[in-house]
Amino acid sequence: MTTLDDLLNPRSIAIVGASDDPTRIGGRPLSHMIRQRFEGAVHPVNPSRETVQGLRAYPSLAEIEGDVDFVLVAVPAASVCGVVRQAAAKRAKTVMVLSSGFAEMGGDGIALQDELCALARETGVRVVGPNCLGAFNAAMRFFPTFTSTIDRARPEPGGISIASQSGAYGSHIYMVSHLRGLGIGYWMTTGNEADLHVAEVIKLYAEREDVHTIMAYAESIKDGPMLIEALEGARANRIPVIFMKVGRSAVGAEAASSHTASLAGEDAIYDAVLRQYGAYRARSTEEMLDIAYACRPRIYPAGKRLGVVTISGGAGVLIADAAEDYGLDVAPMPEDMQAELKALLPFASARNPVDVTAQFFNDLTLIPRFTRAMLDRGGYDGLIGFWTSVAGSPLLADKLLGHLTETMSHYENRLFLHCLLAPEEVRKRYEDAGFPCFEDATRTVAVMAALMFFGQAFAWRGGDLLAVPDPVEFPDGPLSERGAKEILQAAGLPMVDDVLVTTASHAASTATLMDGPVAMKIVSPDIAHKTEIGGVMLGVEGADAAEAAFHHIMANAVTAMPLAQIDGVLISPMVSGGIECIVGAKIDPVFGPMVMFGLGGILTEVLKDVAFRRAPFGPAVAREMIDGLKGAAVLKGARGTPPADLDALADAISKLSLFAAANADRLESVEMNPLRALPDRCLALDALIVKKRN
């Protein structure tokens, strides 16, 4: 098992392709290591020089005495695999390849990268890159990277670490962090990811005591299960992972694939997986840094109730608006407490947002009194205070801080974020007292929402209750609707009753027994699109009509597909009422079995109002999928129809997820469409299972 120490805490480093020129790729890492006084042994390898940047140079790795833990490579692509072999012979744990000319170039570069990948497996040496910008371990002053950024911004250790697929953008993220005073402990760029992926870097960070927050940037994820393992590890250790997965848009995805030489995959899937496993997806770099900054107190509220205390009513309105955008609950204070506060200060708004007005100038104790009331009686999971530049004035800043510190000392683990305009030294005193500070109110709300997301993710229990069933034995060949229904019914999924008939007279008697209009559909493993060939008739009523329909459907099928195997005609009662849904699962190439739920029709096809989750999951997660739909209200009776049985629906979605997980290796997709959500149950009217092509 690789550890982060194997990668970034070596006793010795060799730089193959070391250059005397500190502005070149092979020169800059060496220069960093010398100037920053890395304490381990540093061995330049350069066959044409005696010394490099004042250090003794070796003609080859083999010439160095003893083992070399870490080998940094800056030689042309064609020579890289040879270096890896030599590194293995020197018992190196890690080879980091800065050189480009691999998969990103296409053609021969792809083959070269495949060879590098195979070599990593064969030798057990971990390969970072190729085509990467390097990494650093700030505490150990270890800087195997040719970024020039650290010349302008000396890394200071801190609890935040960065994993980035992109080198240039990874440098940018580091630089912005530095400018904001955030200490970055570890920084790793993974480039083409022949062996080490961003996902594994996150996993290794999440195992560390000295990492408390992880920032990640990726344009594609190659190893879905590793990412999930990483995120589960981080969640278990209460380490927030803030993730920028870019390439959301069509143009962005295209730019990403030309940039990293791998396809981005479906964005909605990434979105769902990150959310499901407790990583927060940041939409901008600034948002990512805002959140990381606010993680410093390591307080993650496990609810969504937001209390707001402000000295400007306008700011209160603004914050309430933003809170709704971010799904937070600006719940009102209890009525009796409102009355009490009103008695204290008649001008105040006591509801929430609580507005203490300019009266605060005259009586600073209003703040602790109102704050205590909110915490004691409002039951808020987090608080935002809006103080504008008033709190930054020399007259008031420290007094207010004193009151806040004293007040909050009585409440453990309650998050209090502050909006204020203050000189840096004042802001720093707030931060040191455990109060993250922002200038902009809307950004403050966004950060609160993220920290509450983490709090809820960390509090999440229920992943271990699932019993994934045994895989199902699929029959040979394609599955008909009838076959799919039988399999899914056996898996506990609610299927409409149906009868397979092979004669017109059986059709007639079955329709009579069903007592009401029936649906009749051709059954054939060879006919996937039944409606198109005239193989479906709905609302058939009575024995005569059923007999006629049977003949009609059979004739249509034979005409359209004379060679198809026909099993007969499936008859089922027409189910009226309820709301049409669609539940399906497909096996994603990156993340495996992903379940989709939507309301079908326009909402699914045009508005893409669908929810995804990775299988398997229980009914609680399924319920989140339902509730997360924009059109969820339809299931709850919004349009005059009676509310659907959401428990039954969640149960069906969860069961499909268990089925998909159990059979992921032999499935391509499975779908129940429509699944009718009725007031007292739900019922699949059709089913389709597509087996994996071999």
Add this chain to the structure above:
Amino acid sequence: MTTLDDLLNPRSIAIVGASDDPTRIGGRPLSHMIRQRFEGAVHPVNPSRETVQGLRAYPSLAEIEGDVDFVLVAVPAASVCGVVRQAAAKRAKTVMVLSSGFAEMGGDGIALQDELCALARETGVRVVGPNCLGAFNAAMRFFPTFTSTIDRARPEPGGISIASQSGAYGSHIYMVSHLRGLGIGYWMTTGNEADLHVAEVIKLYAEREDVHTIMAYAESIKDGPMLIEALEGARANRIPVIFMKVGRSAVGAEAASSHTASLAGEDAIYDAVLRQYGAYRARSTEEMLDIAYACRPRIYPAGKRLGVVTISGGAGVLIADAAEDYGLDVAPMPEDMQAELKALLPFASARNPVDVTAQFFNDLTLIPRFTRAMLDRGGYDGLIGFWTSVAGSPLLADKLLGHLTETMSHYENRLFLHCLLAPEEVRKRYEDAGFPCFEDATRTVAVMAALMFFGQAFAWRGGDLLAVPDPVEFPDGPLSERGAKEILQAAGLPMVDDVLVTTASHAASTATLMDGPVAMKIVSPDIAHKTEIGGVMLGVEGADAAEAAFHHIMANAVTAMPLAQIDGVLISPMVSGGIECIVGAKIDPVFGPMVMFGLGGILTEVLKDVAFRRAPFGPAVAREMIDGLKGAAVLKGARGTPPADLDALADAISKLSLFAAANADRLESVEMNPLRALPDRCLALDALIVKKRN
């Protein structure tokens, strides 16, 4: 006609309720004016003192020799109206009331405010406030305000001006502007708005040569027509209005109404009006300031094509993602030009985003060459350059700036925004060269989208082509469906053919003539909910069925509403196919006739996917409404149905807007629901006109 000079450029000011204590409401404005050396005459009014803050004090306004242009009032609410009368006698143009105790207190305060309002009308004196924080005119050093913010941040004149309903938040906006180095020329808070509203302040700003950008903050708009006049004026003068209309959310709206003592109204209406009249609605204060800052070059691209040039592929992906979020078009470069750039630099991505890679370090001329190619051949309306901290390094910053300045000198009026991390003095040099700079890429894209919005708004022509028809003579009493249809048909709206019958035999013959299934509906001005009383039958086919249906409907109507006036039964052919839409108009209390368009059903009722525009407007605006729907693709054939005739649909929506505008003073609402959008036309199947209650 009031001018901004009447309000904020007086020759003399009297402060009624002037205090010797510079921290009190009546003391601070005086202290500001003395310290900031306002050049006009300053007269404290205080009956109990000889001097106030060193100036001669007058016992009353009347005692002051000569006229007083501006009267600032800081006396208890009950005395304010008396002061206004005295001010009128002194021929004051403006009375600004800082005092609180008016409508925001409810009860007697409301009556007092009404009196103040009436007094303003009667005397012609303009009243600002009450319950406002004041204003300033930075160039004239005129500071009639008790905000303490300007003690911490001395106003420097500039082309940006602020209009804010909220005092405390208005101060905050000023302070943040100041901290960002934005000069604020005029600053006005309007408080309770007894007379002067934020809308009029915007109008007065928009008339000024010395105002080039307007930032506005409001929790409610009381005078819709004034706002529209203001926005039209600003648009005509190419002055961007960046508007924070808060109280979007339920909690926010409630907080706003308790804060400003007026209801916020429907947010979607505000959203539509601001957009329609060319004001950009900012979602956060930071966004508002970002945009105002970037307005400095006064370049507003009139299209949406965005070119991106970057030294980080990752940043290019990120920017492309954000561009899609903001509706911008990251269109590719022409193929031949891509090939040319690739020849120049094989590692580059030449498509757009254009990635010049780290090669840029070695050859800075890549930037002007790539930029020229983008401007000459890509046809982009605006460019974003991403340079991270590289452009901030002393070695490169000025060289890059030189190249950029030289390049852009060949292209007039092309906007080029830059993302860079640089020391303030470097950023300032970029700004002075006409290049707004941002740290965060996503924020840069948001700003570009806003400036493009203004460019398109300023380029908008077509408001003057509309001929609003004469108002319609409505009959007395409520209108039946039949009556509504006749009126709308006469207004040029496409109505399904129908025949009113009063006998069963006429029903039978009519149904026969229509040749196919018909719809039959009771016609009565007294029956609004026809379906509920069994007054509607659909799909009636043949003479016998029509006869039976007639009897059935009449019987139901008589049973349900024995006293209703029954005009007969309306028969019309069933219209099959097409897509059901809903078009309506209602008379909004703030903005007058507002037209709504949506796809009906879930999309309208649950997802609120509807578009609003203020009437009247032409078909081009109606087409924007259609295209702006999330479900617009449904009308364009997304779900297998043939595309609807969008020209016919836009024409109908526009015609309804003309009807609504012409009859706004006697209408409550008008609705065509459903309006069926067919491949070759559109057709209203039902209509409802509700006249205004007198």
